[in-house]
Amino acid sequence: MARPILSIDLDAIATNWRALDRASASGVQTAGVIKADAYGLGLGPVAQCLASAGARRFFVATAEEGTDARAALGPGPQINVFSGHTEGDAALIRDADLTPMLNSIEQITRHFEALPNAAFGIQLDTGMNRLGLEEAEWESVAPYVLEAGPELLLSHLACADDPDHGLNEVQLANFHAMTDGTGLPRSLAATGGILLGPAYHFDLTRPGIGLYGGRPYEGAAPVVSLSLPVIQTRLVAPGEPVGYACTWVAEKPSLIATVQGGYADGFLRTLSNTALLWAGEDPCPVVGRVSMDMITVDVSHLATVPESLSLLGPMQSIDQLADTAQTISYELLTRLGPRLKRRYLESRR
Numbered sequence: 001m002a003r004p005i006l007s008i009d010l011d012a013i014a015t016n017w018r019a020l021d022r023a024s025a026s027g028v029q030t031a032g033v034i035k036a037d038a039y040g041l042g043l044g045p046v047a048q049c050l051a052s053a054g055a056r057r058f059f060v061a062t063a064e065e066g067t068d069a070r071a072a073l074g075p076g077p078q079i080n081v082f083s084g085h086t087e088g089d090a091a092l093i094r095d096a097d098l099t100p101m102l103n104s105i106e107q108i109t110r111h112f113e114a115l116p117n118a119a120f121g122i123q124l125d126t127g128m129n130r131l132g133l134e135e136a137e138w139e140s141v142a143p144y145v146l147e148a149g150p151e152l153l154l155s156h157l158a159c160a161d162d163p164d165h166g167l168n169e170v171q172l173a174n175f176h177a178m179t180d181g182t183g184l185p186r187s188l189a190a191t192g193g194i195l196l197g198p199a200y201h202f203d204l205t206r207p208g209i210g211l212y213g214g215r216p217y218e219g220a221a222p223v224v225s226l227s228l229p230v231i232q233t234r235l236v237a238p239g240e241p242v243g244y245a246c247t248w249v250a251e252k253p254s255l256i257a258t259v260q261g262g263y264a265d266g267f268l269r270t271l272s273n274t275a276l277l278w279a280g281e282d283p284c285p286v287v288g289r290v291s292m293d294m295i296t297v298d299v300s301h302l303a304t305v306p307e308s309l310s311l312l313g314p315m316q317s318i319d320q321l322a323d324t325a326q327t328i329s330y331e332l333l334t335r336l337g338p339r340l341k342r343r344y345l346e347s348r349r
């Protein structure tokens with residue numbers, strides 16, 4: 001059975017991690033963000049690849065993801081949970097030795113009561129208004145919390161992918177105001193923050209998308225390629241429609257290839273009638289609507305129709321395809337579905 005194949009270049013992920021690690025001073029630790037199944041690319045293989053490259057600290061979104069990360073990594077590396085210690089997490093946090101990034105007074109209380117003396121970090125809100133203690137809350141509990149010895153003080157930038165955005169400097173100043181003099185390890189920068197320069201690096205950076213080849217890290221080595229097998233080709237006469245709702249009609253005799261893969265695999269319907277697939281270096285336009293399991297493509301101009309067409313690869317990056325789909329590479333990657341056969345490329349280990 002022909003299945004779409006998603007190739008994931010682990011060497012490229014390791015290369016990107018090393019390059020982002022080198023982008024900060026040698027005293028600055030570089031973690032790896034592996035939430036959402038490592039941005040859809042596979043938590044286990046990606047976590048192990050980053051650990052071999054040298055990463056000693058990882059970030060996930062939830063305690064359940066942390067449990068999976070611990071199973072993949074084994075004892076040793078620190079695993080931090082962005083959502084903190086939510087109701088019912090205590091056993092997972094204890095058993096998998098996770099470090100929750102506590103983000104409210106309620107969470108601090110819950111954690112100290114359920115797991116006294118267990119590791120934790122603190123998440124501060126410096127202007128994004130999504131997660132973390134606000135300045136006044138932090139002031140009220142800081143003396144007591146600092147006494148308990150947090151591993152890390154963390155905040156997140158809302159606009160780091162836009163170096164000219166005024167909020168970056170505001171958040172930086174707020175982070176200094178809330179953490180200077182604590183003597184504790186601090187972290188403000190994800191991929192975008194690393195690229196903003198050393199003032200944003202503090203003690204630890206937390207890249208995610210840059211590891212996986214996406215903007216704003218323009219210099220990233222490409223990580224994923226995706227090829228969709230051709231199931232059938234047919235000649236379509238002028239005036240005949242293709243696909244649901246007849247949104248494309250042939251103007252001239254056309255050879256149409258139907259490829260395996262559709263919106264159930266994460267190829268958004270916004271790609272209908274606009275995206276390109278590639279036969280080597282020849283672009284082939286998507287015609288008609290993307291359906292659940294199939295995409296129809298105009299291959300009239302090809303001398304021979306290949307066995308598969310490329311949706312991601314040397315001719316089309318995750319950012320280019322995300323732009324066409326009117327989304328961002330983060331969403332494109334995390335939507336890549338379980339039906340795609342994941343193939344891991346790795347030469348050096």
Ligand SMILES: *Cc1c(COP(=O)(O)O)cnc(C)c1O
Binds near residue numbers: 033082191207208210
């Ligand atoms: C997702 C996330 C990251 C990683 O961000 P990238 O832009 O993918 O590098 C870092 N920190 C926090 C708090 C996050 O939610």
